[in-house]
Structures are given as C-alpha cells and as structure tokens.
Amino acid sequence: DAGVIQSPRHEVTEMGQEVTLRCKPISGHDYLFWYRQTMMRGLELLIYFNNNVPIDDSGMPEDRFSAKMPNASFSTLKIQPSEPRDSAVYFCASSLDRGGSPLHFGNGTRLTVT
Amino acid sequence: AQSVTQLDSQVPVFEEAPVELRCNYSSSVSVYLFWYVQYPNQGLQLLLKYLSGSTLVESINGFEAEFNKSQTSFHLRKPSVHISDTAEYFCAVTRMDSSYKLIFGSGTRLLVRP
Numbered sequence: 001d002a003g004v005i006q007s008p009r010h011e012v013t014e015m016g017q018e019v020t021l022r023c024k025p026i027s028g029h030d031y032l033f034w035y036r037q038t039m040m041r042g043l044e045l046l047i048y049f050n051n052n053v054p055i056d057d058s059g060m061p062e063d064r065f066s067a068k069m070p071n072a073s074f075s076t077l078k079i080q081p082s083e084p085r086d087s088a089v090y091f092c093a094s095s096l097d098r099g100g101s102p103l104h105f106g107n108g109t110r111l112t113v114t
Numbered sequence: 115a116q117s118v119t120q121l122d123s124q125v126p127v128f129e130e131a132p133v134e135l136r137c138n139y140s141s142s143v144s145v146y147l148f149w150y151v152q153y154p155n156q157g158l159q160l161l162l163k164y165l166s167g168s169t170l171v172e173s174i175n176g177f178e179a180e181f182n183k184s185q186t187s188f189h190l191r192k193p194s195v196h197i198s199d200t201a202e203y204f205c206a207v208t209r210m211d212s213s214y215k216l217i218f219g220s221g222t223r224l225l226v227r228p
Binding site: 048091095097099105 | 158165204208210
C-alpha cells in the first residue's frame with residue numbers, strides 16, 4: 001500500500017492566488033481528514049469526510065477555504081484567495097470506519113503565501 | 115468537548131537515559147487515546163494506542179504508555195532513548211461513540227543528545 005499521497009509537497013504562491021491541495025487516501029478507508037499545522041496553533045482539524053460526505057467543517061477558518069471529495073480516492077482543499085497567514089503545512093489523513101482506528105497521514109503540503 | 119494537554123513543549127535528554135512525556139486529557143465521555151510521532155518533514159505516524167483492556171500499552175520500538183483514568187493521564191515512557199527517537203510526539207484523544215474526530219495536543223519535542 002502506497003499510503004496517503006498528497007500533492008504538491010511544496011507550494012509557493014503570491015497573495016490573492018488560488019491554491020489547490022490534493023489528496024489520495026488509502027484504498028478502502030472510509031474517513032478522510034484535512035489538518036493544518038503551524039507553530040503557533042499546532043495541529044488543527046479543518047474538515048473531515050465519511051464516505052465522501054463532509055461531516056464536520058467547523059474547523060475551516062473562513063469562506064476562502066473549501067474542500068471536496070468527488071469520489072473515494074480523491075479529495076481537494078482549495079484556498080481562494082490565499083493570504084500570507086494561510087502559510088502552513090497541510091496534512092491529509094485517512095482511516096477505516098471502525099472505532100479506534102488510527103489515522104494514516106500523508107507527508108503534507110508545505111504552503112508558503114508571499 | 116475533549117481536550118488534550120501536553121505540558122512540556124520540549125524535553126532534552128541524553129542518549130540511553132529514561133524519558134517520560136506527559137499527557138493529560140479532559141472528556142465527559144469515554145475515549146480512545148493515542149500517541150503519534152512526527153519526524154522532520156514527514157506526516158504523523160501512530161506510535162501506540164489505548165482502546166480497552168490492559169491499561170499499559172507498548173510500541174514495537176520500546177515506548178510504553180499507561181492509561182490512568184483517575185488522573186486522566188496517558189503518559190509516554192521509554193527506559194532508554196536513542197538518538198533516532200528525536201522527534202515530535204503528539205498525544206491525541208477521540209470519543210468512543212460515533213465521532214471519529216481526533217483531537218491532538220500541542221506536541222512535545224524530544225531532543226536526544228549524545
């Protein structure tokens with residue numbers, strides 16, 4: 001199993017531009033999570049999906065952020081327009097639909113907005 | 115709501131010395147508990163978990179954690195650390211009922227010195 005795959009690994013963009021982060025979860029996993037990691041705020045859960053349906057998006061910072069999961073093998077996190085304070089490492093994770101199942105994380109996308 | 119507190123942001127220790135990383139949680143319902151490890155430029159990896167049964171759980175690389183319900187703690191220990199254990203360690207909690215939302219602590223950076 002290739003694990004959770006995220007792309008790109010690094011993204012540098014200018015303020016105001018649209019940014020799209022991509023994630024391929026582990027096959028057979030029913031849950032998909034998007035986290036953001038910063039020095040100041042640590043790991044924050046942005047949104048999670050169950051069977052491609054968004055369950056809890058209360059962690060999404062504002063309307064500039066949106067996430068989709070069109071099928072079981074692909075999800076995107078979009079920021080439009082991007083701002084310097086969005087600079088962070090964004091992680092995607094997936095897990096089985098079973099209580100206590102651990103999360104499997106991708107290697108993250110390091111986003112820098114200048 | 116659940117919360118996790120890791121009191122130590124950084125723990126320096128000499129190689130082959132014992133170490134304890136502290137974790138306390140707060141929850142009004144029963145929970146599952148996890149420790150994750152993050153090496154530089156990588157995603158988080160599961161180290162060990164407590165779901166039920168024996169309150170002492172072990173990882174394959176010598177770490178152990180003990181669930182203490184009365185003290186709401188889940189401290190991580192290792193009797194003798196290696197340079198390769200240098201990483202950031204995150205304690206996490208999730209409800210035992212239908213929610214799969216994992217809440218992370220702020221992390222503890224373990225720095226092993228020769």
